[in-house]
Amino acid sequence: MNISYDSYRVFYYAAKYKSFSKAAAALYNTQPNVTRIIRRLEAELDCALFFRSAQGVRLTPEGEKIFAHIAIAFENIEAAEAEVSSDRSLQSGILHIAASGLALRGCLLQVLAQYRSEYPRVRIYLTNHSTPQGLAAVQNGLADFAVVTEGSVIPDSLMKKQIGEIQDIPICGAAFAELTHETVSLSRLVDYPIVGLTEGTSSHDFYSRLFLSHDLPYNPDVEVETIDQVLPVVRSNLGIGFVPREMLFGEPERTGIFPIALSEPIPPRSIYLFQRKNQPLSIAAKRLQQMLLEPPLQKAVH
Incomplete structure:
Protein backbone atom coordinates (compact mmCIF):
# COMPACT_ATOMS: atom_id res chain seq x y z
CA MET A 1 0.00 0.00 0.00
CA ASN A 2 1.09 3.55 -0.69
CA ILE A 3 -0.98 5.53 1.80
CA SER A 4 0.10 9.12 2.42
CA TYR A 5 1.51 10.45 5.67
CA ASP A 6 -1.19 13.16 5.70
CA SER A 7 -3.97 10.53 5.72
CA TYR A 8 -2.50 8.81 8.75
CA ARG A 9 -1.91 12.18 10.41
CA VAL A 10 -5.60 13.07 10.10
CA PHE A 11 -6.54 9.59 11.37
CA TYR A 12 -4.21 9.98 14.38
CA TYR A 13 -5.77 13.26 15.50
CA ALA A 14 -9.34 12.06 14.89
CA ALA A 15 -8.64 8.98 17.03
CA LYS A 16 -6.77 10.99 19.67
CA TYR A 17 -9.59 13.51 20.15
CA LYS A 18 -12.46 11.08 19.32
CA SER A 19 -13.90 13.84 17.18
CA PHE A 20 -13.57 14.88 13.55
CA SER A 21 -14.30 18.53 14.40
CA LYS A 22 -11.59 18.63 17.12
CA ALA A 23 -9.15 16.96 14.78
CA ALA A 24 -9.95 19.58 12.14
CA ALA A 25 -9.30 22.37 14.66
CA ALA A 26 -5.98 20.84 15.75
CA LEU A 27 -4.90 20.52 12.12
CA TYR A 28 -6.18 23.96 11.08
CA ASN A 29 -8.45 22.20 8.60
CA THR A 30 -12.19 21.81 8.10
CA GLN A 31 -14.43 19.01 9.29
CA PRO A 32 -15.63 18.12 5.75
CA ASN A 33 -12.00 17.68 4.67
CA VAL A 34 -11.24 15.48 7.69
CA THR A 35 -14.33 13.36 6.97
CA ARG A 36 -13.34 13.01 3.31
CA ILE A 37 -9.75 11.98 4.16
CA ILE A 38 -10.95 9.38 6.72
CA ARG A 39 -13.37 7.88 4.19
CA ARG A 40 -10.61 7.67 1.59
CA LEU A 41 -8.30 5.99 4.14
CA GLU A 42 -11.01 3.47 5.02
CA ALA A 43 -11.48 2.72 1.33
CA GLU A 44 -7.73 2.23 0.84
CA LEU A 45 -7.53 -0.10 3.85
CA ASP A 46 -10.87 -1.76 2.90
CA CYS A 47 -12.23 -1.57 6.45
CA ALA A 48 -14.11 0.78 8.75
CA LEU A 49 -11.88 2.63 11.23
CA PHE A 50 -14.52 4.53 13.23
CA PHE A 51 -18.00 3.95 14.61
CA ARG A 52 -19.98 7.16 13.99
CA SER A 53 -22.74 8.39 16.30
CA ALA A 54 -24.35 11.63 17.40
CA GLN A 55 -22.08 11.63 20.45
CA GLY A 56 -18.94 11.49 18.30
CA VAL A 57 -16.70 8.76 16.94
CA ARG A 58 -14.86 5.80 18.44
CA LEU A 59 -12.45 3.33 16.94
CA THR A 60 -13.45 -0.01 15.50
CA PRO A 61 -11.27 -3.05 16.39
CA GLU A 62 -9.42 -2.49 13.10
CA GLY A 63 -9.04 1.18 13.94
CA GLU A 64 -7.63 0.28 17.38
CA LYS A 65 -4.96 -1.89 15.74
CA ILE A 66 -3.96 0.84 13.31
CA PHE A 67 -3.94 3.49 16.06
CA ALA A 68 -1.73 1.40 18.38
CA HIS A 69 1.05 1.54 15.76
CA ILE A 70 0.38 5.02 14.38
CA ALA A 71 0.31 6.63 17.85
CA ILE A 72 3.86 5.46 18.61
CA ALA A 73 5.15 6.94 15.36
CA PHE A 74 3.42 10.29 15.76
CA GLU A 75 4.36 10.66 19.43
CA ASN A 76 7.98 10.06 18.46
CA ILE A 77 7.68 12.65 15.71
CA GLU A 78 6.16 15.18 18.12
CA ALA A 79 8.90 14.46 20.68
CA ALA A 80 11.56 14.97 18.00
CA GLU A 81 9.99 18.26 16.91
CA ALA A 82 9.86 19.44 20.53
CA GLU A 83 13.51 18.46 21.01
CA VAL A 84 14.59 20.33 17.88
CA SER A 85 12.57 23.36 18.97
CA SER A 86 14.24 23.22 22.38
CA ASP A 87 17.67 22.93 20.76
CA ARG A 88 16.91 25.88 18.51
CA SER A 89 16.28 28.05 21.56
CA LEU A 90 19.26 26.36 23.26
CA GLN A 91 17.13 25.16 26.15
CA SER A 92 18.92 21.85 25.66
CA GLY A 93 21.77 20.42 23.61
CA ILE A 94 25.15 18.76 23.94
CA LEU A 95 28.63 20.03 23.09
CA HIS A 96 31.72 17.88 22.65
CA ILE A 97 34.95 19.92 22.62
CA ALA A 98 38.52 18.66 22.36
CA ALA A 99 40.90 21.30 23.72
CA SER A 100 44.58 21.59 24.47
CA GLY A 101 45.67 23.03 27.80
CA LEU A 102 47.17 26.05 26.02
CA ALA A 103 43.95 26.82 24.15
CA LEU A 104 41.87 26.26 27.26
CA ARG A 105 43.91 28.80 29.21
CA GLY A 106 44.37 31.14 26.28
CA CYS A 107 40.77 31.92 25.32
CA LEU A 108 38.39 28.96 25.54
CA LEU A 109 37.60 29.13 29.27
CA GLN A 110 36.57 32.78 29.06
CA VAL A 111 34.19 32.14 26.17
CA LEU A 112 32.81 28.97 27.77
CA ALA A 113 31.97 30.98 30.90
CA GLN A 114 29.97 33.44 28.78
CA TYR A 115 28.31 30.60 26.88
CA ARG A 116 27.38 28.76 30.06
CA SER A 117 25.84 31.87 31.62
CA GLU A 118 23.64 32.39 28.54
CA TYR A 119 22.77 28.74 27.86
CA PRO A 120 22.93 26.89 31.21
CA ARG A 121 20.88 23.92 29.95
CA VAL A 122 23.41 22.92 27.28
CA ARG A 123 25.63 20.08 28.50
CA ILE A 124 29.34 20.50 27.79
CA TYR A 125 31.78 17.62 27.45
CA LEU A 126 35.31 19.03 27.50
CA THR A 127 38.29 16.74 26.98
CA ASN A 128 41.95 17.70 27.39
CA HIS A 129 44.06 16.68 24.41
CA SER A 130 47.36 17.44 22.77
CA THR A 131 46.93 19.05 19.36
CA PRO A 132 47.34 15.75 17.41
CA GLN A 133 44.89 13.99 19.73
CA GLY A 134 42.38 16.83 19.46
CA LEU A 135 42.51 16.79 15.67
CA ALA A 136 42.05 13.01 15.67
CA ALA A 137 39.01 13.34 17.95
CA VAL A 138 37.34 15.73 15.50
CA GLN A 139 38.34 13.65 12.48
CA ASN A 140 36.84 10.52 14.07
CA GLY A 141 33.60 12.26 15.04
CA LEU A 142 34.29 12.16 18.79
CA ALA A 143 34.19 15.96 19.12
CA ASP A 144 32.23 18.73 17.41
CA PHE A 145 35.44 20.71 17.06
CA ALA A 146 38.91 21.06 18.51
CA VAL A 147 40.35 24.24 20.00
CA VAL A 148 44.12 23.85 19.86
CA THR A 149 47.34 25.44 18.71
CA GLU A 150 48.36 24.53 15.19
CA GLY A 151 50.11 21.23 14.67
CA SER A 152 52.64 20.33 12.05
CA VAL A 153 50.29 17.96 10.19
CA ILE A 154 46.72 19.07 9.49
CA PRO A 155 44.42 16.40 7.98
CA ASP A 156 42.83 17.38 4.66
CA SER A 157 39.40 16.52 6.08
CA LEU A 158 39.57 19.42 8.56
CA MET A 159 39.32 23.18 8.18
CA LYS A 160 40.67 25.75 10.62
CA LYS A 161 39.84 29.28 11.75
CA GLN A 162 42.04 31.41 13.99
CA ILE A 163 40.26 32.51 17.17
CA GLY A 164 43.02 34.00 19.31
CA GLU A 165 46.66 34.24 20.36
CA ILE A 166 48.65 33.36 23.46
CA GLN A 167 51.99 34.71 24.62
CA PRO A 268 52.85 34.76 19.94
CA ARG A 269 51.16 31.43 19.26
CA SER A 270 47.87 31.22 17.39
CA ILE A 271 44.86 29.29 18.67
CA TYR A 272 42.65 27.67 16.06
CA LEU A 273 39.23 26.11 15.90
CA PHE A 274 39.25 22.94 13.80
CA GLN A 275 36.14 21.23 12.46
CA ARG A 276 35.29 18.68 9.80
CA LYS A 277 34.72 19.99 6.29
CA ASN A 278 31.16 19.71 4.95
CA GLN A 279 29.96 18.48 8.36
CA PRO A 280 27.09 20.56 9.80
CA LEU A 281 27.37 21.51 13.46
CA SER A 282 24.58 21.14 15.98
CA ILE A 283 22.76 24.34 16.95
CA ALA A 284 24.56 24.35 20.31
CA ALA A 285 27.98 23.89 18.68
CA LYS A 286 27.27 26.50 16.01
CA ARG A 287 26.45 29.13 18.66
CA LEU A 288 29.69 28.47 20.54
CA GLN A 289 31.59 28.64 17.26
CA GLN A 290 30.06 32.07 16.60
CA MET A 291 31.10 33.30 20.05
CA LEU A 292 34.66 32.01 19.59
CA LEU A 293 34.96 33.78 16.23
CA GLU A 294 33.73 37.12 17.54
CA PRO A 295 36.36 39.90 17.82
CA PRO A 296 37.96 40.12 21.30
CA LEU A 297 36.05 43.29 22.29
CA GLN A 298 32.72 41.67 21.45
CA LYS A 299 33.67 38.58 23.47
CA ALA A 300 34.47 40.76 26.45
CA VAL A 301 31.14 42.63 26.48
CA HIS A 302 28.88 39.82 25.24
Whole structure:
Protein backbone atom coordinates (compact mmCIF):
# COMPACT_ATOMS: atom_id res chain seq x y z
CA MET A 1 0.00 0.00 0.00
CA ASN A 2 1.09 3.55 -0.69
CA ILE A 3 -0.98 5.53 1.80
CA SER A 4 0.10 9.12 2.42
CA TYR A 5 1.51 10.45 5.67
CA ASP A 6 -1.19 13.16 5.70
CA SER A 7 -3.97 10.53 5.72
CA TYR A 8 -2.50 8.81 8.75
CA ARG A 9 -1.91 12.18 10.41
CA VAL A 10 -5.60 13.07 10.10
CA PHE A 11 -6.54 9.59 11.37
CA TYR A 12 -4.21 9.98 14.38
CA TYR A 13 -5.77 13.26 15.50
CA ALA A 14 -9.34 12.06 14.89
CA ALA A 15 -8.64 8.98 17.03
CA LYS A 16 -6.77 10.99 19.67
CA TYR A 17 -9.59 13.51 20.15
CA LYS A 18 -12.46 11.08 19.32
CA SER A 19 -13.90 13.84 17.18
CA PHE A 20 -13.57 14.88 13.55
CA SER A 21 -14.30 18.53 14.40
CA LYS A 22 -11.59 18.63 17.12
CA ALA A 23 -9.15 16.96 14.78
CA ALA A 24 -9.95 19.58 12.14
CA ALA A 25 -9.30 22.37 14.66
CA ALA A 26 -5.98 20.84 15.75
CA LEU A 27 -4.90 20.52 12.12
CA TYR A 28 -6.18 23.96 11.08
CA ASN A 29 -8.45 22.20 8.60
CA THR A 30 -12.19 21.81 8.10
CA GLN A 31 -14.43 19.01 9.29
CA PRO A 32 -15.63 18.12 5.75
CA ASN A 33 -12.00 17.68 4.67
CA VAL A 34 -11.24 15.48 7.69
CA THR A 35 -14.33 13.36 6.97
CA ARG A 36 -13.34 13.01 3.31
CA ILE A 37 -9.75 11.98 4.16
CA ILE A 38 -10.95 9.38 6.72
CA ARG A 39 -13.37 7.88 4.19
CA ARG A 40 -10.61 7.67 1.59
CA LEU A 41 -8.30 5.99 4.14
CA GLU A 42 -11.01 3.47 5.02
CA ALA A 43 -11.48 2.72 1.33
CA GLU A 44 -7.73 2.23 0.84
CA LEU A 45 -7.53 -0.10 3.85
CA ASP A 46 -10.87 -1.76 2.90
CA CYS A 47 -12.23 -1.57 6.45
CA ALA A 48 -14.11 0.78 8.75
CA LEU A 49 -11.88 2.63 11.23
CA PHE A 50 -14.52 4.53 13.23
CA PHE A 51 -18.00 3.95 14.61
CA ARG A 52 -19.98 7.16 13.99
CA SER A 53 -22.74 8.39 16.30
CA ALA A 54 -24.35 11.63 17.40
CA GLN A 55 -22.08 11.63 20.45
CA GLY A 56 -18.94 11.49 18.30
CA VAL A 57 -16.70 8.76 16.94
CA ARG A 58 -14.86 5.80 18.44
CA LEU A 59 -12.45 3.33 16.94
CA THR A 60 -13.45 -0.01 15.50
CA PRO A 61 -11.27 -3.05 16.39
CA GLU A 62 -9.42 -2.49 13.10
CA GLY A 63 -9.04 1.18 13.94
CA GLU A 64 -7.63 0.28 17.38
CA LYS A 65 -4.96 -1.89 15.74
CA ILE A 66 -3.96 0.84 13.31
CA PHE A 67 -3.94 3.49 16.06
CA ALA A 68 -1.73 1.40 18.38
CA HIS A 69 1.05 1.54 15.76
CA ILE A 70 0.38 5.02 14.38
CA ALA A 71 0.31 6.63 17.85
CA ILE A 72 3.86 5.46 18.61
CA ALA A 73 5.15 6.94 15.36
CA PHE A 74 3.42 10.29 15.76
CA GLU A 75 4.36 10.66 19.43
CA ASN A 76 7.98 10.06 18.46
CA ILE A 77 7.68 12.65 15.71
CA GLU A 78 6.16 15.18 18.12
CA ALA A 79 8.90 14.46 20.68
CA ALA A 80 11.56 14.97 18.00
CA GLU A 81 9.99 18.26 16.91
CA ALA A 82 9.86 19.44 20.53
CA GLU A 83 13.51 18.46 21.01
CA VAL A 84 14.59 20.33 17.88
CA SER A 85 12.57 23.36 18.97
CA SER A 86 14.24 23.22 22.38
CA ASP A 87 17.67 22.93 20.76
CA ARG A 88 16.91 25.88 18.51
CA SER A 89 16.28 28.05 21.56
CA LEU A 90 19.26 26.36 23.26
CA GLN A 91 17.13 25.16 26.15
CA SER A 92 18.92 21.85 25.66
CA GLY A 93 21.77 20.42 23.61
CA ILE A 94 25.15 18.76 23.94
CA LEU A 95 28.63 20.03 23.09
CA HIS A 96 31.72 17.88 22.65
CA ILE A 97 34.95 19.92 22.62
CA ALA A 98 38.52 18.66 22.36
CA ALA A 99 40.90 21.30 23.72
CA SER A 100 44.58 21.59 24.47
CA GLY A 101 45.67 23.03 27.80
CA LEU A 102 47.17 26.05 26.02
CA ALA A 103 43.95 26.82 24.15
CA LEU A 104 41.87 26.26 27.26
CA ARG A 105 43.91 28.80 29.21
CA GLY A 106 44.37 31.14 26.28
CA CYS A 107 40.77 31.92 25.32
CA LEU A 108 38.39 28.96 25.54
CA LEU A 109 37.60 29.13 29.27
CA GLN A 110 36.57 32.78 29.06
CA VAL A 111 34.19 32.14 26.17
CA LEU A 112 32.81 28.97 27.77
CA ALA A 113 31.97 30.98 30.90
CA GLN A 114 29.97 33.44 28.78
CA TYR A 115 28.31 30.60 26.88
CA ARG A 116 27.38 28.76 30.06
CA SER A 117 25.84 31.87 31.62
CA GLU A 118 23.64 32.39 28.54
CA TYR A 119 22.77 28.74 27.86
CA PRO A 120 22.93 26.89 31.21
CA ARG A 121 20.88 23.92 29.95
CA VAL A 122 23.41 22.92 27.28
CA ARG A 123 25.63 20.08 28.50
CA ILE A 124 29.34 20.50 27.79
CA TYR A 125 31.78 17.62 27.45
CA LEU A 126 35.31 19.03 27.50
CA THR A 127 38.29 16.74 26.98
CA ASN A 128 41.95 17.70 27.39
CA HIS A 129 44.06 16.68 24.41
CA SER A 130 47.36 17.44 22.77
CA THR A 131 46.93 19.05 19.36
CA PRO A 132 47.34 15.75 17.41
CA GLN A 133 44.89 13.99 19.73
CA GLY A 134 42.38 16.83 19.46
CA LEU A 135 42.51 16.79 15.67
CA ALA A 136 42.05 13.01 15.67
CA ALA A 137 39.01 13.34 17.95
CA VAL A 138 37.34 15.73 15.50
CA GLN A 139 38.34 13.65 12.48
CA ASN A 140 36.84 10.52 14.07
CA GLY A 141 33.60 12.26 15.04
CA LEU A 142 34.29 12.16 18.79
CA ALA A 143 34.19 15.96 19.12
CA ASP A 144 32.23 18.73 17.41
CA PHE A 145 35.44 20.71 17.06
CA ALA A 146 38.91 21.06 18.51
CA VAL A 147 40.35 24.24 20.00
CA VAL A 148 44.12 23.85 19.86
CA THR A 149 47.34 25.44 18.71
CA GLU A 150 48.36 24.53 15.19
CA GLY A 151 50.11 21.23 14.67
CA SER A 152 52.64 20.33 12.05
CA VAL A 153 50.29 17.96 10.19
CA ILE A 154 46.72 19.07 9.49
CA PRO A 155 44.42 16.40 7.98
CA ASP A 156 42.83 17.38 4.66
CA SER A 157 39.40 16.52 6.08
CA LEU A 158 39.57 19.42 8.56
CA MET A 159 39.32 23.18 8.18
CA LYS A 160 40.67 25.75 10.62
CA LYS A 161 39.84 29.28 11.75
CA GLN A 162 42.04 31.41 13.99
CA ILE A 163 40.26 32.51 17.17
CA GLY A 164 43.02 34.00 19.31
CA GLU A 165 46.66 34.24 20.36
CA ILE A 166 48.65 33.36 23.46
CA GLN A 167 51.99 34.71 24.62
CA ASP A 168 54.41 32.33 26.34
CA ILE A 169 57.03 33.44 28.84
CA PRO A 170 59.93 31.52 30.42
CA ILE A 171 59.62 30.69 34.12
CA CYS A 172 61.77 29.16 36.84
CA GLY A 173 61.62 28.07 40.48
CA ALA A 174 63.39 29.65 43.45
CA ALA A 175 66.56 27.60 42.87
CA PHE A 176 67.17 29.47 39.59
CA ALA A 177 66.14 32.92 40.82
CA GLU A 178 69.42 34.41 39.57
CA LEU A 179 67.88 34.31 36.09
CA THR A 180 65.26 36.86 37.15
CA HIS A 181 67.68 39.64 38.12
CA GLU A 182 68.37 40.74 34.55
CA THR A 183 67.35 40.15 30.98
CA VAL A 184 68.81 36.85 29.76
CA SER A 185 69.34 35.36 26.35
CA LEU A 186 67.91 32.13 25.00
CA SER A 187 71.45 30.81 24.67
CA ARG A 188 71.95 31.23 28.40
CA LEU A 189 68.82 29.20 29.15
CA VAL A 190 70.32 26.28 27.24
CA ASP A 191 72.84 25.93 30.07
CA TYR A 192 69.98 25.10 32.45
CA PRO A 193 67.69 22.07 32.53
CA ILE A 194 64.65 22.61 30.33
CA VAL A 195 61.10 21.42 31.08
CA GLY A 196 59.03 20.89 27.94
CA LEU A 197 56.10 18.98 26.52
CA THR A 198 56.66 15.60 24.92
CA GLU A 199 57.74 15.16 21.32
CA GLY A 200 54.81 15.16 18.89
CA THR A 201 52.95 17.97 20.65
CA SER A 202 52.54 21.40 19.06
CA SER A 203 54.48 22.97 21.96
CA HIS A 204 57.48 20.70 21.38
CA ASP A 205 57.40 21.54 17.66
CA PHE A 206 57.09 25.27 18.40
CA TYR A 207 60.11 25.41 20.72
CA SER A 208 62.17 23.16 18.49
CA ARG A 209 61.69 25.72 15.70
CA LEU A 210 62.30 28.67 18.03
CA PHE A 211 65.59 27.31 19.37
CA LEU A 212 66.69 26.18 15.90
CA SER A 213 66.09 29.73 14.55
CA HIS A 214 68.77 30.86 17.02
CA ASP A 215 71.07 27.93 16.14
CA LEU A 216 70.40 26.35 19.53
CA PRO A 217 69.50 22.76 20.38
CA TYR A 218 66.16 22.01 22.03
CA ASN A 219 66.43 18.87 24.14
CA PRO A 220 64.17 19.05 27.22
CA ASP A 221 65.65 17.39 30.29
CA VAL A 222 62.17 16.81 31.73
CA GLU A 223 59.20 16.07 29.46
CA VAL A 224 55.55 16.30 30.56
CA GLU A 225 52.28 15.41 28.85
CA THR A 226 50.28 18.61 29.42
CA ILE A 227 50.95 22.30 29.96
CA ASP A 228 49.33 22.13 33.41
CA GLN A 229 52.14 19.84 34.55
CA VAL A 230 54.80 22.42 33.76
CA LEU A 231 54.05 24.69 36.74
CA PRO A 232 54.47 22.11 39.54
CA VAL A 233 57.54 20.66 37.87
CA VAL A 234 59.15 24.12 37.58
CA ARG A 235 58.09 25.01 41.14
CA SER A 236 59.95 21.89 42.29
CA ASN A 237 63.12 23.32 40.68
CA LEU A 238 63.45 20.62 38.03
CA GLY A 239 64.16 23.13 35.29
CA ILE A 240 63.14 26.15 33.19
CA GLY A 241 59.71 26.02 31.55
CA PHE A 242 57.58 28.03 29.14
CA VAL A 243 53.90 28.74 29.82
CA PRO A 244 51.24 31.24 28.70
CA ARG A 245 51.29 34.47 30.67
CA GLU A 246 47.63 33.79 31.63
CA MET A 247 48.72 30.85 33.79
CA LEU A 248 50.65 33.03 36.27
CA PHE A 249 48.75 34.30 39.30
CA GLY A 250 50.04 36.04 42.42
CA GLU A 251 53.43 37.20 43.58
CA PRO A 252 56.41 34.94 42.71
CA GLU A 253 57.48 34.76 46.35
CA ARG A 254 54.09 33.27 47.23
CA THR A 255 53.58 31.02 44.18
CA GLY A 256 57.19 29.82 43.83
CA ILE A 257 57.05 30.61 40.09
CA PHE A 258 59.36 33.36 38.80
CA PRO A 259 59.01 34.93 35.31
CA ILE A 260 62.22 35.40 33.31
CA ALA A 261 62.83 38.42 31.07
CA LEU A 262 64.12 37.14 27.73
CA SER A 263 66.15 39.28 25.33
CA GLU A 264 64.80 37.46 22.25
CA PRO A 265 61.01 37.84 21.96
CA ILE A 266 58.97 34.65 21.85
CA PRO A 267 56.51 34.93 18.94
CA PRO A 268 52.85 34.76 19.94
CA ARG A 269 51.16 31.43 19.26
CA SER A 270 47.87 31.22 17.39
CA ILE A 271 44.86 29.29 18.67
CA TYR A 272 42.65 27.67 16.06
CA LEU A 273 39.23 26.11 15.90
CA PHE A 274 39.25 22.94 13.80
CA GLN A 275 36.14 21.23 12.46
CA ARG A 276 35.29 18.68 9.80
CA LYS A 277 34.72 19.99 6.29
CA ASN A 278 31.16 19.71 4.95
CA GLN A 279 29.96 18.48 8.36
CA PRO A 280 27.09 20.56 9.80
CA LEU A 281 27.37 21.51 13.46
CA SER A 282 24.58 21.14 15.98
CA ILE A 283 22.76 24.34 16.95
CA ALA A 284 24.56 24.35 20.31
CA ALA A 285 27.98 23.89 18.68
CA LYS A 286 27.27 26.50 16.01
CA ARG A 287 26.45 29.13 18.66
CA LEU A 288 29.69 28.47 20.54
CA GLN A 289 31.59 28.64 17.26
CA GLN A 290 30.06 32.07 16.60
CA MET A 291 31.10 33.30 20.05
CA LEU A 292 34.66 32.01 19.59
CA LEU A 293 34.96 33.78 16.23
CA GLU A 294 33.73 37.12 17.54
CA PRO A 295 36.36 39.90 17.82
CA PRO A 296 37.96 40.12 21.30
CA LEU A 297 36.05 43.29 22.29
CA GLN A 298 32.72 41.67 21.45
CA LYS A 299 33.67 38.58 23.47
CA ALA A 300 34.47 40.76 26.45
CA VAL A 301 31.14 42.63 26.48
CA HIS A 302 28.88 39.82 25.24
